[in-house]
Amino acid sequence: MTNYAFTKNIALPSVTNNHVFDGCNFSQAEPNTIIFAGVSGLTFRRCNLSNCQLPADAIIEDCLRIQKSFCSHIHPRWVDKGLPECDEDCSHLVETDEIVIDGVAVDTIKHYKDNLV
Numbered sequence: 001m002t003n004y005a006f007t008k009n010i011a012l013p014s015v016t017n018n019h020v021f022d023g024c025n026f027s028q029a030e031p032n033t034i035i036f037a038g039v040s041g042l043t044f045r046r047c048n049l050s051n052c053q054l055p056a057d058a059i060i061e062d063c064l065r066i067q068k069s070f071c072s073h074i075h076p077r078w079v080d081k082g083l084p085e086c087d088e089d090c091s092h093l094v095e096t097d098e099i100v101i102d103g104v105a106v107d108t109i110k111h112y113k114d115n116l117v
Contacts (some may be wrong), residue, residue, distance in 0.1 A: 001025055005048070007081045017041045026052050029082040031067040031117040067117040074112050091115060 004010050005027040012026070018041035026035060028051035035052050036042055043059040050066050070078065071092035072085045079085050086092060088110070095111040 006083070007078060009081060012036070015039055015042070019043070021045065021047055023047065026050075028052055029070065029078065030084065031069055069115040069117055071112045071114055073110070074114060086112075 002021075002024045004012050005025045006029040007027070012035055015036065017039055019039070020043040022045045024044075025048040027048050028035070031051050032053045033051050036055055036058075038055075040055060040057050041059075042055060042057075043061070044054070044063050045061045047063045049060070049063050050068060052065075054060070069092070070083055071090065072079050072083050073090070073092065075083060090112070092112040092115060093110055094113045097109040097111070098105050099107040099109065
């Protein structure tokens with residue numbers, strides 16, 4: 001599988017109209033990232049198209065297509081790869097647990113979850 005995912009820091013290839021991709025990973029850091037703008041007739045087979053916004057006429061066959069907001073608290077190593085850094089109380093925060101010892105709050109544990117868009 002050719003891997004152009006944002007975590008690999010490899011630029012997307014330059015392609016011409018009617019190019020066919022088979023088994024490639026194009027996963028992007030942010031939902032609805034436009035890829036291959038201005039190129040027409042592209043075909044994607046068995047590709048990872050997570051967070052990709054393709055040209056309207058693209059043909060998609062047996063590909064993973066989701067839009068997901070990734071949380072940097074869950075994926076801290078991806079920040080250096082282009083994932084935006086989240087605030088402490090970001091939209092991915094789903095639960096907090098306060099740790100209390102002898103009636104005194106000593107810590108708070110925050111739980112985060114990636115969000116489908």
